Amino acid sequence: MKFAIITDVHGNFDALEAVLDDIDSRNDIETIYNLGDNIGVGHETNKVLDAIFDRDDMEIIAGNHDEAIMSLVNDTPYPEDLKDKFYEHHQWIESHLDEDYYDRLNQLPRKIEKSIxxxxxxxxxYEISNDKLNTPIDGIPFSPIVEPTENNMTQLFSDKDADFIAFGHNHTVHLFDDKSTIDFNPGAVGLNNGSYAVYGIVTINGNEIDVERVKVPYDNEEFLRGYDEKQVPGKDLIFDKFL
Known part of the structure; x- marks a missing residue:
């Protein structure tokens, strides 16, 4: 069995399109697991949602930006840990979000578990301790980001019972496959990689799990120009920290 992992598209449709085209060209990927943060930071919200929700081969979970933006839609408390950085930006995203996607975004689970x-x-x-799996986003359920070391990953996910853990959130690659539990973050599809989009391919053959990280070049100039053309709030922070 072979499947793909994408995460942290963050409103970058051009990067997402490059990744999906590469996945489709392989003709051997059975399922795509999408690990959240599809909207926010980038500005191509509805184009991204059109692409992911139109597919029959993709399973999707919620990220913290997805949930924070939906807290504005739902008029529920907004998370304090994002207020200083993203509140105005998320308001802008919410104002441009097609209401046809409200229900689907609200229904996204926080985790998917499989046995293969x-x-x-x-x-x-990212890690949510078992006692916080149902905590609303304003309760800050996601654990603080830790440095990507093998020991930190073991401690971070110590309450999870799995042979393979795929996650996103921290936009850099993590691959720790030399221990009993494999931890893998392919990096963000839409951010932090310049003119490349990244994703993962996982092959399970018997009891063996093989992991590959794929980098796909794409033209990111139109995406970058869009911040000025659309007058996206928070551009300075986004360019400094994420692009």
């Missing part, structure tokens, strides 16, 4: 060839697989945006 007696191997337990967990797909999650």
């Amino acid at each position: 060839n007696q191997r337990k697989l967990l797909f999650i945006h």
